[in-house]
Amino acid sequence: MEIYDNYSLKEYNSFGFNVRARRFISVGNEEDILAAAEQAVKSGLKYFILGAGSNILFTSDYDGVIINASCNSVNIVEEKNRNIVVSADAGLTWDSFVEWCVNINLGGVENLSSIPGTVGAAPVQNIGAYGSEIKDVLRAVRAIRLSTGKAELFSANDCRFSYRESIFKNELKGKYFISKVYFNLIKNPDQFNTQYGNLEERVNRIGKKSLHTIRQAVMEIRGEKLPDPAITGNAGSFFKNPVINRQLFKSTHHKNREMPYYETNEDHIKIPAGWLIEECGWKGFRDGDAGVHNKQALVLVNYGNATGIEILNLAERIIESVNQRFGIELKKEVEIV
Numbered sequence: 001m002e003i004y005d006n007y008s009l010k011e012y013n014s015f016g017f018n019v020r021a022r023r024f025i026s027v028g029n030e031e032d033i034l035a036a037a038e039q040a041v042k043s044g045l046k047y048f049i050l051g052a053g054s055n056i057l058f059t060s061d062y063d064g065v066i067i068n069a070s071c072n073s074v075n076i077v078e079e080k081n082r083n084i085v086v087s088a089d090a091g092l093t094w095d096s097f098v099e100w101c102v103n104i105n106l107g108g109v110e111n112l113s114s115i116p117g118t119v120g121a122a123p124v125q126n127i128g129a130y131g132s133e134i135k136d137v138l139r140a141v142r143a144i145r146l147s148t149g150k151a152e153l154f155s156a157n158d159c160r161f162s163y164r165e166s167i168f169k170n171e172l173k174g175k176y177f178i179s180k181v182y183f184n185l186i187k188n189p190d191q192f193n194t195q196y197g198n199l200e201e202r203v204n205r206i207g208k209k210s211l212h213t214i215r216q217a218v219m220e221i222r223g224e225k226l227p228d229p230a231i232t233g234n235a236g237s238f239f240k241n242p243v244i245n246r247q248l249f250k251s252t253h254h255k256n257r258e259m260p261y262y263e264t265n266e267d268h269i270k271i272p273a274g275w276l277i278e279e280c281g282w283k284g285f286r287d288g289d290a291g292v293h294n295k296q297a298l299v300l301v302n303y304g305n306a307t308g309i310e311i312l313n314l315a316e317r318i319i320e321s322v323n324q325r326f327g328i329e330l331k332k333e334v335e336i337v
């Protein structure tokens with residue numbers, strides 16, 4: 001366990017804000033996690049579990065204890081014919097895990113290539129991209145209840161996954177430290193999921209369909225659309241795509257015939273938030289160093305010295321204008337701390 005006081009979080013938030021934590025504890029195993037939680041409780045300070053900070057917007061210094069996982073091993077737990085169970089530690093970079101799987105021909109996470117962040121945070125918002133979500137391959141989550149230090153195993157069902165949601169983001173928010181995630185993967189797969197958007201076409205351009213070509217295609221497409229946080233601070237999609245009821249959809253669509261939409265079930269329809277924001281004229285908008293990305297209106301960016309408050313104010317203005325124009329309320333995907 002490593003403990004630092006007045007610690008800079010610049011490298012621990014993808015917006016690149018130069019904020020500090022009163023105390024930062026790096027935990028390498030489950031005993032450390034418990035010891036860190038005990039320390040935080042004893043000190044009377046608030047605490048926050050931080051991964052790579054790629055879905056977080058810090059509005060100020062954090063006057064408490066940040067607990068961050070540094071454990072990063074990956075293991076094959078069980079092998080049966082072509083089915084394989086793999087465990088990965090919370091502190092492992094998500095994309096290193098995907099790369100490891102693809103390199104040894106394990107299928108299941110290739111569409112989730114290039115998503116920033118850690119393995120431990122991936123179930124928290126049920127990360128998803130290109131027609132896949134972590135819930136599709138997640139077998140279980142091992143998590144430590146911070147108040148008791150007891151390790152518990154959550155099945156995929158227990159995690160109550162839905163679009164960018166899980167029990168860890170809601171009822172159990174901040175109560176459990178995810179220490180390990182177990183995945184159901186397929187050895188040498190011959191079936192792939194390339195139906196989303198232009199993925200199939202891009203894969204075909206690269207070569208024969210395989211885990212490697214899918215990973216490469218996803219990385220290429222993402223690289224063209226999304227700003228690299230190492231160059232321009234951002235947290236990916238700032239807003240969730242709103243899912244609205246059929247009644248609201250009918251009235252809004254009647255006035256906006258060109259509005260794209262996807263039926264999610266009989267009663268609900270998902271609208272691309274990026275389209276709504278773009279229609280309100282925000283794409284490419286810039287106020288000082290806070291802005292809306294010029295290729296993807298869903299992404300708010302820090303061009304250098306914007307503060308968390310400035311980005312948050314911009315987000316609120318966008319929410320208000322989309323609401324006024326379409327009667328649809330955007331919800332933030334990024335967590336405000």
Ligand SMILES: Cc1cc2nc3c(=O)[nH]c(=O)nc-3n(C[C@H](O)[C@H](O)[C@H](O)COP(=O)(O)OP(=O)(O)OC[C@H]3O[C@@H](n4cnc5c(N)ncnc54)[C@H](O)[C@@H]3O)c2cc1C
Pocket residue numbers: 014048049050051052053054055056069090115116117118119120121122124125126127128129168176177178179226227228229234235236237335
């Ligand atoms: C350029 C860019 C593109 C992105 N694209 C996508 C995308 O395509 N799809 C997608 O779903 N997301 C995307 N994101 C968002 C982000 O990558 C994910 O939400 C990711 O899972 C966050 O991981 P993290 O380690 O940075 O978590 P953090 O941002 O540090 O934390 C996120 C939440 O998880 C909690 N948490 C972190 N670690 C643990 C743990 N060990 N135990 C319990 N709780 C924990 C935190 O308390 C917080 O509530 C993108 C972000 C960026 C910057």
